Amino acid sequence: MKGTEKRRLIINKIILALSTISALLGLIFLFWILITLFLKGLNALDFSLFTKDLVDGGLRNLIFGQFMMALIATIIGVPLGMLAGIYLREYGSGKYANIIRDLSDIMMSAPSIVIGAFVFAVFVAPFGGINGWAGSIALAIMLIPIVVSTTDNMLSLVPIELREAGIALGGSKHKVILQIILKAAKVGLMTGILLAFARVIGETAPLLFTSGTNSFWSTDLGNAFPSLTVSIYDLANFPTDKARDLAWAASFLLTVIVLVINLIGRFIIRDKG
Amino acid sequence: MNKELVFKRVAFLSATLILIVLVSIFIMLFFDAKSAINKYGVYFLVDSRWNKTIEIKSTESKTNPSKLIAKTSKTNDDVSMNNDNLFADDSSVLGDSESLDNSAGDKAVDESVDTNTNVKTDTIFGGYIPIVGTILSTLIAMTFSIPIAMGIAVFLSEIAPDFLIKPVGIAIELLAAIPSIIYGMWGLFYFAPIVQNTFGGSQMSLLIAGLVLGIMILPFMAAITRDAMNTTPDVIKESAYALGATKFEVVKDVIFPYAKVGIIGSVVLSLGRALGETMAVAFLIGSVFKVPGSLTNPTISIPVVLANNFGEASGDMMSSLFYLAFILFVFSFITIGAAKFYFLRGRR
The missing domain is CATH 1.20.5 (Single alpha-helices involved in coiled-coils or other helix-helix interfaces)
Known part of the structure; x- marks a missing residue:
């Protein structure tokens, strides 16, 4: 015993x-x-990295390019994702909404390189070459399911009484959604968008053959567009120490950006959510 | 009233967009892979030749699956013309062997046939090596990460003192947020040399790629496993403790059985993620089209083939790459779908 x-x-x-x-x-x-x-x-890391482009041994154009593409992806993806999330939570009922919800969840974990291949087939091959728009769209496709799931979850936390009160005041359903429910879920939604942005800004695989990268300063989304992550991949495989140092500096910046956005998101949630 | 309808329609369309995108991914990948699918068929899955130029000789055509040649003819007219020749050659060879005591004239015909067929070459693409590489690297990653992820999850849900739960939890989640390319860089310059010194083998190998992949999915798996474990009601756990169970016994006999489905779902979902991971593996797997004889040999995986070759590919190669992408998509769709539909259903 x-x-x-x-x-x-x-x-x-x-x-x-x-x-x-x-x-x-x-x-x-x-x-x-x-x-x-x-x-x-x-x-x-050196301050001159922020004032010079990759062609002169800096990172300015790459940081700008990566931000730009993630931003465009956010501008495209957030409204679509939020509307889809609103549909699932507020209008959708029954089978169809559940199927879309499951598909969106699956898409969230789909291999990013396959999304790159898809965007290549639709937005690169027919247009004769890699371009910044294709990169942004690839990132948007990655971002939409994240926003859908966040919106869906955050709206489910809004108490039903708020909806009832809105309807009782004579508001139509879309007014209640836009003016009451979204406001009530504002903090959670903002956090979700921040985290989604952080996720896509660090993506490499969907950009490899959609936006490619560019050593020069470029604001032309119709051509090869500078990308920080794709350049890290190129630079790390380059045999010189200088290129590797640059890759490390770029990786450091990227990680700091991603982690800071993540921490801000968590902080907002803890503070107000 | 009208606005209401418009808003509802727009929201509905946005939701439907997800369905449209997923279906178009399937269709586009299949469409662009079609010529490779027609040409290589299912044999693609077990063919270890990649970008190998072979000569289609009349003698070889007998050993080759004839389907392969017949399918080639569909791709362009030029080949189909040659193809007719080829069958003609074939019969002439057959005729040759039947009458072995042939004359000099017959031999001349034979030679001319040979020179004629030597011109025809074909480049063969097969997906065996990247498919094996993907499966093996994922297996290594899972073997490495499952025990550790379970440990972390148990630590976070049962062992950790209250003041540690939050910071450790956040740290694990931050680890999950680090972009995969960073794991690749770190793995290449810091982790790979250690593995190489310990286990030998080459500078880049299946083992290194698998381990870094494992480290990468570790925090994700740990986080969702912890969530699954946390669904166990306190009442049940407390009852077990009251009966004198130790912490390990509570974990083993109460939490695991209760959260089993969720935990398996987390593992399968992580598996789905690991299958499609590109950047961490691309730095480390070596990108060599070779069946790895041992774990410390370099090889290649499907995402890495895509990442390295998509930019410059054309023709059969392009189509084969799409074929690989299609296979990967179907694989991970089924895996992730299984995790979501079967295991994680009730967790919303």
Whole structure:
């Protein structure tokens, strides 16, 4: 009796220790990656990177290009995603809405490179070459399902009484949605959009053969468009130290952008949500 | 009233857009892959030749699946003309073998046939290696990450003291937010040398790619597994504790059975993500079209083939790339779909 008791306790201790160790391991990887990035990135970081284009050894055009494409993706994707989310939560009932919801969830995890291939087939091949619009559209396709799911979830948190009160005041359904429900869910929606933006700005695979990248300053979305992530891939595979340093600096900036946006999102939620 | 209808319609159309996009991905990929599908058929899946130029000789045509040649004829008229020749050659060869004691004249004909057919070459594409590479790298990633992710999830839901749950949880989720290309960079310059020194093998290998892929999906898997575990009602857990169960026993006998479906769903969903991951793998797998003899050999996976070749491809190669993309899409659609429909259904 005492022996089994002891064994149970020992097994318990071992398993708990193992599980704590795995949590530690996860944290070690996070800090390992972050510390590497900080050391390598800060070392290579220089103010001139923000004033010169890639062709002169800077990153200005790349940062601008990446932001631009993520921004256009957001402008295209957020209204469509929010409307779809509104439909699913407020109008959709029954089978159709459920199917769309499931498909949207599947699309959220679909391989990004396949979305790149699709956009290539539709927006690159017929137009004779890689272009910034195609890159933005690829990112928008990645972004829409995230916004749909956020909108769907956030609207489900708005109490039904608000809807009833709005209708009782004589508002039509779309007015109630636009003026009451969306306002009530504002904080959650903003956070969701921020996180979606953070997700797509770090994407590489859908941009590889849609926008490509460009060493020069460009605002012309009809041609190869500068992309920070695609250039990181190119630079990291370049054999010179200078190119690698630049890749590290770019990776550092990208990670800082993504993590800061994520932290802001979490902070907003904790503060007000 | 009218505005109401318009708004509803627009919202409906936006929702339908998701269906349209998904269906058009299927259609476009299939459409662009069609010539490769026609040419190579299902044999593509088990053919390990990629971008290999072969000569279509009359003698070889017998060993080759004849379907392959017949299908080629559909792609362009020129080949179909040659194809007629080819069958003619074939019969002449057959005739040759029947009358073995042939004359010099017959031999001359034979030679001319050979020189004629030598001109015809074809480039063969097969998807076996990238498919195997994708499956193996995903398997390595899952083997590595499942135990650790379970550990993290158990730690976060049962073991961690209250003041640690939040920061550790956030740290794990931040790890999930880091762009995959960063994992690739870090893996290439910092993780790969360590693996290489420990296990030997080449600088880039299936093992390294699989491990980094595992590290990459680890936080995602841990986060959703934790969510699944957290659905276990406290009352049940407390009852078990009251009966004298240890923490491990509660996890093993209460939480796991209760959250089983959700946990399996999390694992399958992570598997779906790992299948399609490009950038982390692209840096590390070596991009060599070779069946890996051991884990420490370089090979290639479907997303990496696409990433490396899409830009310059044309003709059969392009179509084969779309074929691969189609296969990958179907694979991951089924995997993710299974996770969502079967396992994670009630979790909304």
